[in-house]
Amino acid sequence: MSSPRTIRFTLNGEPVSATIMPHETLVDVLQHRFDLRGARESCGQGLCGCCTVHVDGKPVSGCLFLAVFADGARVDTVEGLARGDALDPVQEAFIEAGAFQCGFCTPGFVMMVKQLLKEHPEPTDEEVRHYLTGNLCRCSAYPEILDAVKLASARQAEAARRA
Amino acid sequence: MTGFEIVEPESLEEAFRLLDPEDPAVRPIGGGTALMLMMKAQIYKPERLVSLRRLDGRFSGIDIAADGSGFRIGAMTTFSMLEHSPAIRRHLPVIAQTMKTLANVRVRNVASVGGNLAHADPHLDLPPVWVALGARAVVVGPRGERTIPVEAIFEGYYETSLANDELIAELEVPVRAGWDALYVKVTTRAAHDWPALGLAVSAELEGRRIRDLRLVLSAAVDKPTRLAAAEAVLRGAEIGPATLRAAGEAAVAETEIESDSRGSAAYKQHLLRVHLGRAIEALAAKRV
Amino acid sequence: MARTASRNIGQSIPRLEAREKVTGRAEYVHHLRLPGMLYGKIFRSTVPHARIKSVDVSAAQALEGVYRVVTIDDIREAIPHPYYGPAFHDQPILADGKVRFAGEPVAVVLAADPHIAQEAVGLISAEYEELPAVFDEVEAMSSDVLVHDVLKPAATFPDLKHLAGRTGTNVALDYHLLRGDPEAGFAAADHVFEHTYRSQQVMHIPMEPFVSVADAADGRLTLHTASQSPSFVRIEIARLLGWPENRVRVKVPYLGGGFGGKLYIKLEALVTALSLVARRPVKVALTMEEQFFMVTRHPCTFTIKSGVNKDGTIVARTCKVVWNGGAYADIGPRVTQKAGFTSAGPYDIENVEIHSYAVYTNRPPCGALRGFGAPQTAWAYECHMDEIAEALGMDKVAFRRKNLLQNGRPQATGTIVQDAALEQALDQVADRLNWNEPLDRGDGRIRRGRGIAVGFKGITAPTTSVAIVNLYADGSCGLYISTVEMGQGSDTVMAQIAAEVLDMDAAAIKVVHPDTDVTPYDMGTLGSRSTFHMGTAVRLAAEDARKKIAELARELGLPEGSNLPLPELFRRKYGMQAGNIIGTASFIPKYEKPDAETGHSRNATPFWGVGASGAEVEVDTETGHYRITKLVNVADVGTALNPKLVQVQLSGAGIMQLGFTTTEEMVYRDGQLTNGSLADYKIPTLLDIPPEFINEHVDSEQKDGPFGGKGAGESTTIALSPAIGNALFDAVGVRLTDLPLTPEKIFRALCEANGTPLAGE
Known part of the structure; x- marks a missing residue:
């Protein structure tokens, strides 16, 4: 009954395929088949956001997302953000604001903030708090994360003005 | 969480063939967030999951009636689609208000209206x-189709009146002129938590007089x-302190x-x- | 403080590992996979206290894909005496005839696919003969229910050497202190106050759950482990195996959070045994739910009694502190002693008596957690201080100031207090709260209040750190230390210290991560000790390297002060780009073990951690719900070597303690944990951060610390809970004695205070 199946999807812009079992989650497949470590399982219940990846442009919890459902989708991970040595503005803002300590939750936060700034280019504190409330940072660099979001938003606005 | 198959029927007929009225190890899967939690906790061990994501037509889409009297919402509509639908925001603002504290963005991007019910x-x-x-x-099954009030779905803790081979296909939500609604999520442990109690109210008010209302506790x-x-x-x-006190006592x-x-x-x-x-x-x- | 500008010290240099962390490339054991590796999944006990009658693993063993199922009998083949622990060798690698808490590991399934291993765990069954169990620490003090038949002390740490094997008791260790004559003090005092306060069981919740990988082959073992104490792991594993240390290699990359949980020895003994049994590399990675069964923070019941004169002088104080250690001692005995000796608070009191007890119960084990007992004791003594001030009608800040320990005065142990900015921290919090201005107290159903608290902690001693500074032939530098980078910023700060001595840029220094084959001994990354201990060792090692550079220059016949670049020195010495200069140093601060009877010591701690907190709250008196509208934490960190990193440590520790104060609690029914997941055990999110949230350090210096610095990771955990408890009292006039401070508790206390019991009860 349970048998492997080949799925094809776009991973950080590249077409890929993988032969997987039905029970494998997206985060299993990214870690074990593609050696991508940025999305990682922590709470296992979709509450902490450490496993955040984008599927068809929307953040999802990779630990609750069966990989078969990524068949035909566009999957983007934190590894796809930087262009060569140039980090994404959100990543740069996290570094400048000192918005992390142990770093385990950081890729998940970065991926959420990417989407947050797409939906709310200049978010209020209230919007940021609600948008990111499903991401847990036990080191609790939360004040710095708020700073990082504002910094990234300001940079983005400035870049838009100049463009 | 091993040893199951996932099938993705493209028609309702195929879905009904793959579902099994007798076997609880065969289940439909929508967004799958809740089901995944049960599977990971080994509370539920499926043998076959029948995905509804390739079923289109009535299972997807948010449509408003031409006369504005109500919505038809496909059961595979995700919460974030609801949340961001301009028509829903305009006519049923309570939905957007509820979404703000419902789970989190990632869950809302995946969880479906039907699966949630x-x-x-x-x-x-x-x-x-x-x-x-x-x-x-609107519930569909191999034996036909029936339309039931949403409250009739629930029979108890994790128990529904749906047969194993029945599917929720869509919701019909009336938009009633003059009515207003809100949802109160009361948490007692942390700001972001499951509710200790959920209270949904919709009412038709005339000044401070309540013409009609629906009160729901969860x-x-x-x-x-x-x-x-x-x-x-x-x-x-x-509306006054004595009436509200009496209503509270009645509710308790x-x-x-x-x-x-x-x-x-x-x-x-x-x-x-x-x-x-x-x-x-x-x-x-709000009405003032 | 006037100090010459430095390009390293006092600069907010970004974390050296920042890019790795934001790109997701940082290395954690979580990701590690080795060729041929098996995954171990744990079958756990479902009862809190029982003799094991039988364990049936046959169905699990028969499942396709299962490599082997392992019980304690299999482990004994590899390790004849499979008991471990830092203070007591009391914890079996897997349950050995008996289980002592619900959730204790009983068997392990090994399989190449972790999902199959997990599936097989569900096929194991065990039969138990249940025994009566004891869960409460006070009850366990006198209970007939014995968690352990015989106590088995270890002798690893010199400060715990007086532990002696005993029978017929659950008391693992007791610490006593006597100063002056408390009875006479009470008799002479104008007022005597006595109160009891309780702290609940909470868990670290590192986002990277516990994980270890062992690879044993050919009489050698490599452990890759998410550990805060690789050197200790090596020593303890070598002891278990009866091997020399050099056959055990322990490697630690970055840690996804530790907070004291990943200390001493956790999964390492288990994975070692499994790898030896299976002859394959084995990984055990706990789920979030399983973490609650690994190690937790001690629940604590603290009865405190003070004799006070009319003018507010505290003349006598007795403390009875009972620590619930759970089923295995872990480092609990040390918590009992270290937090015990400061349990009378940072006050100058003539007559003090302290009795501190570590007690076994049938709960998951308790060990170190950010603050090492200080938050539990401060919860009691700082609520008690407010209750006394309230009764005397004194200002809460003035009452504290009147009794506060000043530098140069002896603390209860007799140790003279130095470089402890207690008064400064208290005053700074009072200032940020506008303490002398009136507060809008609200009316109707919303009431407001504010509270303040101050506390201190001793630092674990005696402990050793060793550092190696390696200068390569091109003049670049590697720093070899076993301090674990778990987010606190140690890589960066240690590089700053070395760079300061070597006149380099911190960012140019490569910090080599713990690998016991390569990096030298360090007692552990714990208890705010790294900046002071390892920082000093690094400074000394760098100075040693400088000395050796000077020696090399002399050997090459160069005149003093010729300042030839280092690569040129190497070229002259070896004729090409070759060679190393290796500077090394060890550091162990002065320490005197407390007297077994009086608890006195002239050197009880290498330095003092100091924290003060203040809070403003807004309470909905109709429901008990409250908002913390303003939260202030001020710590004494000595010189802030890297202000930005200090800032995030202070606020991070504060938010963690905020969770322990307001929402977090492990809840049990009949000894079974009922909320062991993040769905039901709520840790702070962005929504819980107070709108006004201030974290600062005072302007101070730890004179014997490296460049004036000392630890910063725990100070803001100390006084935060009582500041909030005191603010709630100030707002609505009810005193909560038990953490966490939930709306229901407040509402019930309000009902009781109003004489209107909750309807329906």
Whole structure:
């Protein structure tokens, strides 16, 4: 009954395929088949956001997302953000604001903030708090994360003005 | 979480063939967030999951009736689609208000309207809101189709009236002129938590007089529950401290609230009294 | 403080590992996979206290894909005496005839696919003969229910050497202190106050759950482990195996959070045994739910009694502190002693008596957690201080100031207090709260209040750190230390210290991560000790390297002060780009073990951690719900070597303690944990951060610390809970004695105070 199946999807812009079992989650497949470590399982219940990846442009919890459902989708991970040595503005803002300590939750936060700034280019504190409330940072660099979001938003606005 | 197959039928007929009325190890899967939690905890061990994601037509889409009298919402509509639908935001603002504190962005991007109802966890935020709005579910199965009030789906803790091979295909949600609604999520442990009690209210007010209303309690009880006695106290009444107190007492008397990790029964009953009154006052304040 | 500008010290240099962390490339054991590796999944006990009658693993063993199922009998083949622990060798690698808490590991399934291993765990069954169990620490003090038949002390740490094997008791260790004559003090005092306060059981919740990988082959073992104490792991594993240390290699990359949980020895003994049994590399990675069964923070019941004169002088104080250690001692005995000796608070009191007890119960084990007992004791003594001030009608800040320990005065142990900015921290919090201005107290159902608290902690001693500074032939530098980078910023700060001595840029220094084959001994990354201990060792090692550079220059016949670049020195010495200069140093601060009877010591701690907190709250008196509208934490960190990193440590520790104060609690029914997941055990999110949230350090200096610095990771955990408890009292006039401070508790206390019991009860 349970048998492997080949799925094809776009991973950080590249077409890929993988032969997987039905029970494998997206985060299993990214870690074990593609050696991508940025999305990682922590709470296992979709509450902490450490496993955040984008599927068809929307953040999802990779630990609750069966990989078969990524068949035909566009999957983007934190590894796809930087262009060569140039980090994404959100990543740069996290570094400048000192918005992390142990770093385990950081890729998940970065991926959420990417989407947050797409939906709310200049978010209020209230919007940021609600948008990111499903991401847990036990080191609790939360004040710095708020700073990082504002910094990234300001940079983005400035870049838009100049463009 | 091993040893199961996933099938993705593209037609309803195929879906019905793959579902099994007798075998609980065969289940439909929508967004799958709740089901995945049960599978990971080994509470549920499926043999076959029948994915509904390739079923289109009536299972997807948000449509508003030409006369604006109501919505048809496909069961595979995700919460974030609802949240961001301009028509829903305009005509049913309570939905967007509820979404703000419902799970998190990632869950809302995946969880589906139908799966959420079929899961029948009494702590979920949206079901009491649907009930308060008077929504009806269109249920399809190999033996035909039926339309039932959303409250008729729930029979108890994780229990529904749906047969194993029945699917929720869509919701019909009326938009009633002059009615307003809100959802109160009361948490007792942390700001971001499952509710200790969820209270959905929709009402038609005339100044401070309540012409009609629907009051629904969730989380503190084993399924979203209409507070009929409290409604009776309030229906036709002028909003005032005595009336609200009486309604709160009626609500406590007509429900069986149990103690759990979110609070003792007595405390949750007290919260129900307080928040029922505040919710009605808040609705009245919105109308002013 | 006037100090010459430095390009390293006092600069907010970004974390050296920042890019790795934001790109997701940082290395954690979580990701590690080795060729041929098996995954171990744990079958756990479902009862809190029982003799094991039988364990049936046959169905699990028969499942396709299962490599082997392992019980204690299999482990004994590899390790004849499979008991471990830092203070007591009391914890079996897997349950050995008996289980002592619900959730204890009983068997392990090994399989190449972790999902199959997990599936097989569900096929194991065990039969138990249940025994009566004891869960409460006070009850366990005198209970007939014994968690352990015989106590088995270890002798690893010199400060715990007086532990002696005993029978017929659950008391694992007791610490006593006597100063002056408390009875006479009470008799002479104008007022005597006595109160009891309780702290609950909470868990670290590192986002990277516990994980270890062992690879044993050919009489050698490599452990890759998410550990805060690789050197200790090596020593303890070598002891278990009867091997020399050099056959055990322990490697630690970055840690996804530790907070004291990943200390001493956790999964390492288990994975070692499994790898030896299976002859394959084995990984055990706990789920979030399983973490609650690994290690937790001690629940604590603290009865405190003070004799006070009319003018507010505290003349006598007795403290009885009972620590619930759970089923295995872990480092609990040390918590009992270290937090015990400061349990009378940072006050100058003539007559003090302290009795501190570590007690076994049938709960998951308790060990170190950020603050090492200080938050539990401060919860009691700082609520008690407010209750006394309230009764005397004194200002809460003035009452504290009147009794506060000043530098140069002896603390209860007799140790003279130095470089402890207690008064400064208290005053700074009072200032940020506008303490002398009136507060809008609200009316109707919303009431406001504010509270303040101050506390201190001793630092674990005696402990050793060793550092190696390696200068390569091109003049670049590697720093070899076993301090674990778990987010606190140690890589960066240690590089700053070395760079300061070597006149380099911190960012140019490569910090080599713990690998016991390569990096030298360090007692552990714990208890705010790294900046002071390892920082000093690094400074000394760098100075040693400089000395050796000077020696090399002399050897090459160069005149003093010729300042030839280092690569040129190497070229002259070896004729090409070759060679190393290796500077090394060890550091162990002065320490005197407390007297077994009086608890006195002239050197009880290498330095003092100091924290003060203040809070403003807004309470909905109809429901008990409250908002913390303003939260202030002020710590004494000595010189802030890297202000930005200090800032995030202070605020992070504060938010963690905020969770322990307001929402977090492990809840049990009949000894079974009922909320062991993040769905039901709520840790702070962005929504819980107070709108006004201030974290600062005072302007101070730890004179014997490296460049004036000392630890910063725990100070803001100390006084935060009582500041909030005191603010709630100030707002609504009810005193909560038990953490966490939930709306229901407040509402019930209000009902009681108003004489209107909750309807329906």
